[in-house]
Amino acid sequence: MKSALQKFRIAIWALMSLVACDSKEPMTSDEAANWVANMKCSFVLIIVLGVLCGCVRPKKADSSGAESIDMPESKIDTLVSVEAASDSLQVAKNAIYYWKTVFRLTEYDRQFLKKHHIRKIYLRMFDVDRVENADGDLEVIPIATTLFQDTIPAGIEIVPTVYITTKAIRHDSDFAELMYKRIHAMLMRHQIRNVQEIQVDCDWTAKTQKAFFRLCQRLRDKLHTDSLSLSATIRLHQLKKEVPPVDKGVLMLYNTGSIYNPETENSILSYKDVQAYLKSKVTYGLPLDFAYPAYSWGILMENGNFRAILHEVDFSNTLRYKETSEGNYLVLQEHYLENHHIRKGNVIRLETSKFNEIMRVKQLVASQMKPDSCHTILYHLDSLNLSTFEEKEINQIYTHLP
Numbered sequence: 410m411k412s413a414l415q416k417f418r419i420a421i422w423a424l425m426s427l428v429a430c431d432s433k434e435p436m437t438s439d440e441a442a443n444w445v446a447n448m449k450c451s452f453v454l455i456i457v458l459g460v461l462c463g464c465v466r467p468k469k470a471d472s473s474g475a476e477s478i479d480m481p482e483s484k485i486d487t488l489v490s491v492e493a494a495s496d497s498l499q500v501a502k503n504a505i506y507y508w509k510t511v512f513r514l515t516e517y518d519r520q521f522l523k524k525h526h527i528r529k530i531y532l533r534m535f536d537v538d539r540v541e542n543a544d545g546d547l548e549v550i551p552i553a554t555t556l557f558q559d560t561i562p563a564g565i566e567i568v569p570t571v572y573i574t575t576k577a578i579r580h581d582s583d584f585a586e587l588m589y590k591r592i593h594a595m596l597m598r599h600q601i602r603n604v605q606e607i608q609v610d611c612d613w614t615a616k617t618q619k620a621f622f623r624l625c626q627r628l629r630d631k632l633h634t635d636s637l638s639l640s641a642t643i644r645l646h647q648l649k650k651e652v653p654p655v656d657k658g659v660l661m662l663y664n665t666g667s668i669y670n671p672e673t674e675n676s677i678l679s680y681k682d683v684q685a686y687l688k689s690k691v692t693y694g695l696p697l698d699f700a701y702p703a704y705s706w707g708i709l710m711e712n713g714n715f716r717a718i719l720h721e722v723d724f725s726n727t728l729r730y731k732e733t734s735e736g737n738y739l740v741l742q743e744h745y746l747e748n749h750h751i752r753k754g755n756v757i758r759l760e761t762s763k764f765n766e767i768m769r770v771k772q773l774v775a776s777q778m779k780p781d782s783c784h785t786i787l788y789h790l791d792s793l794n795l796s797t798f799e800e801k802e803i804n805q806i807y808t809h810l811p
Contacts (some may be wrong), residue, residue: 422551422587502566503807504529506700506789513558517792522562525803529566531608531659531786534592537584539576549581551591557599566603568640569596573611573621582620585627606638608659618651626654643697645686652694660778662770663702663762663788669715674736677702677760680769687777698784699774701806702762704794707738709749710756717749722757730757762794764802775810785809 505522507530514522521527535554539547561567569592592607609628613621629639638656645665665683666676678701707719722738724730730738733756740755785807787795795803 419587422584422591502528502784504531504568504698504784504786506531506533506570506786508533508789509555509791510553511556511558514562515792517796518790519562521790521792521795522565524800525807528564529568529784529786530561530790531568531570534569534571534595536572536574537577537588538574539580547580549577549584551588554595561601561603564603566605567601568606568608569601569604570608570610573609573624575612575614575617578611578613578617578621578624582624585624585631589628589631604637606640606656607632608640608642609655610642612644613647613653615650622651622653629654629656642700643693643695645683648686648691648693655695657698658693658695659698659700659786660774661700661788662774663700663704668708668718671710671713671756673708673758675760675763675766676708677704677706677762678766678770680766680773683770683773687773689777691778693778697778698786699771700786700788701767701771703787703798704789704791705759705761705797708758708760709751710758711752711754716755717747719747719749719757721747722759724757724759736760761797764798764806767806771806771810 503526505527512532522530533555535551537549538552539549540552541547571588571592589607595601596604607628609625611617611621625639625641632639640657640659641653641655643658643660645661648660662683663678664676666673666679668676670676707722709716709719722730724732724738729740729742729744731741733739736759738757738759740751740753740757743753744751787803787806798806
């Protein structure tokens, strides 16, 4: 039988699934924390807990000892169109990430998908984080759920993707069933049918590897019962570590440098940073797809120390910013931007995704890694950044190199 704490956690995730399906605005981490605290004292939660405590049938434990959770009677295979796994690995599919809290495609987005023959979108559904509620208690819960204000274009395969923070996985790895049920509820609510895999994104380390692998194993077991596969993002530093128990991986060829180091020229992508991990031939124990950057940001530094990542800096404002060297801007006037206090004398380092650097890295990867897959993924679907590339450059990035 489930403990009262387990039933309470199920209630939290289940109720937040309802909120995810019907809310008008995406929920921030602070809002999520306050919501959890308020729901603890609400009449609705009492009713839900009463139903769970009195009406839930005992579940059989799986081989790992974890109790299973009944899926809704409407199985996920009524929503998904599953193709043979071998086909998905052999046929090239241009793909792209969608990493926003509101899913709404502009005309530019739709034309980009069509023009570049993109057949797969890795769509961030929500994050899992450990947040503090109003009572001061820390709980691992879903936050920042994507709000759907548009439909999925015909012929596009969706890969529901969940970002899991290191804070969350460090303290809890027993939410595989809850996470799957929540994804399932969102797919049903928004009638997303063409789904063949689910992806988890987590920057696990040696200290969190055991917990993350346990989560992946349980989630993969659940997915396989519905003929779905599980993929995970793989960082460069993880290439020499034990392979996670998933079906395939996506090698992240972005965020390769340190945003904290004032000497870093471009933390988004640097050939030198990637080469350090690919000095010799690399054989990895999973089929890999490869993701390349198509974004930019500003790194705010103060006295050589990292302060924040900025996305909305207008460097053409010469009253506020002065370029002192290539990509480095001195702040001339004190002001506020994106909820940050920007002080006079601060330095903002503009970092972009450079086509030539992407192609150099792409050539390096092709020469040093076994081509298990010919799938290329761009991060991410955003007109402001994608429009800085020429059409022929995007086509070259998507071109498979033997």
